Amino acid sequence: MRLTISALTAGILASAIPGISYADDASPKSVLTDAVTSGSASAPLDDNGQYAAVIAAVKKKTGSDGPLMIYASRILTFKQQPRCGRVAYVIGQPSANLAWPDMGGQLNICDNGDPPLRMCKGEPDKLVLSNSQCADRSAPVDTPEVAAAIQAALAAGSMSPEQAAKMVRQQQGGSSAATRGE
Numbered sequence: 551m552r553l554t555i556s557a558l559t560a561g562i563l564a565s566a567i568p569g570i571s572y573a574d575d576a577s578p579k580s581v582l583t584d585a586v587t588s589g590s591a592s593a594p595l596d597d598n599g600q601y602a603a604v605i606a607a608v609k610k611k612t613g614s615d616g617p618l619m620i621y622a623s624r625i626l627t628f629k630q631q632p633r634c635g636r637v638a639y640v641i642g643q644p645s646a647n648l649a650w651p652d653m654g655g656q657l658n659i660c661d662n663g664d665p666p667l668r669m670c671k672g673e674p675d676k677l678v679l680s681n682s683q684c685a686d687r688s689a690p691v692d693t694p695e696v697a698a699a700i701q702a703a704l705a706a707g708s709m710s711p712e713q714a715a716k717m718v719r720q721q722q723g724g725s726s727a728a729t730r731g732e
Contacts, residue, residue, distance in 0.1 A: 580663065585622035585637045587661050592621045595641070608643070616645025625656065628695050631667060631677070634660035636699045655714065656703045658696055666696050 584591035594617035597605055605618055619642050627635040640654030658666050667677035668690035678690050692700065704710060709717070 581620050581622045582637050582639060582657070582659050583661050583663050585624050585639075586627075586633070586635045586659055588624075590621075590623045592619050594619055612643055612646040612648060614643060614646035616643055618643050621649070626699060628658075628666060628693075628699075630693055630695055631660065633662070634658065634666040636703070656708055658699060666693065668696075669693050 581591045581593045595601070595605055597617070608618060609615055620639055621642060622637050622639040625636040625638050636656055636658050638654065638656045640649050640651060642649035660666060665680050668680050668682070669675075669677055669692075670682075670684035670686070670690050671688065672684065672686055677693070678684070680690065682690055684690055691697075700710075
């Protein structure tokens with residue numbers, strides 16, 4: 551399989567990952583939030599959903615009709631916010647014995663699906679929502695343990711949030727070699 555189909559699929563699936571739910575379960579629980587609470591979780595991606603064409607293209611490339619799966623595993627639980635942690639995820643196809651690291655990543659998430667709370671620089675003991683405004687009119691920043699988890703992931707070769715967002719925007723915009731299947 552060429553990297554271009556993986557890159558295309560990664561861009562599309564990355565935008566959907568927070569909302570991926572079990573295909574056979576109507577509950578709002580996602581694989582990622584289950585991994586935060588349980589340590590690990592997996593589920594098939596819905597063949598008939600919004601990304602059916604992409605999933606069909608991947609299956610055609612692998613020559614296997616087996617389901618594509620999302621696998622998630624908790625890397626750590628934040629001490630200051632024990633209902634939140636860092637989760638690693640990857641997309642794979644067990645029937646083809648394939649997993650695509652480039653269709654995976656890490657993120658910080660809480661058991662309710664929200665990102666971890668942040669802090670204001672002037673009040674490090676007060677946690678606030680990420681979209682809050684601090685008393686000094688500044689935006690809140692990551693807590694030290696969340697920032698450390700992000701830095702560890704970057705040091706291990708993960709993309710920064712800015713790099714990931716740029717890749718998704720590039721994948722969603724216009725025709726590129728990846729979208730043409732080259």
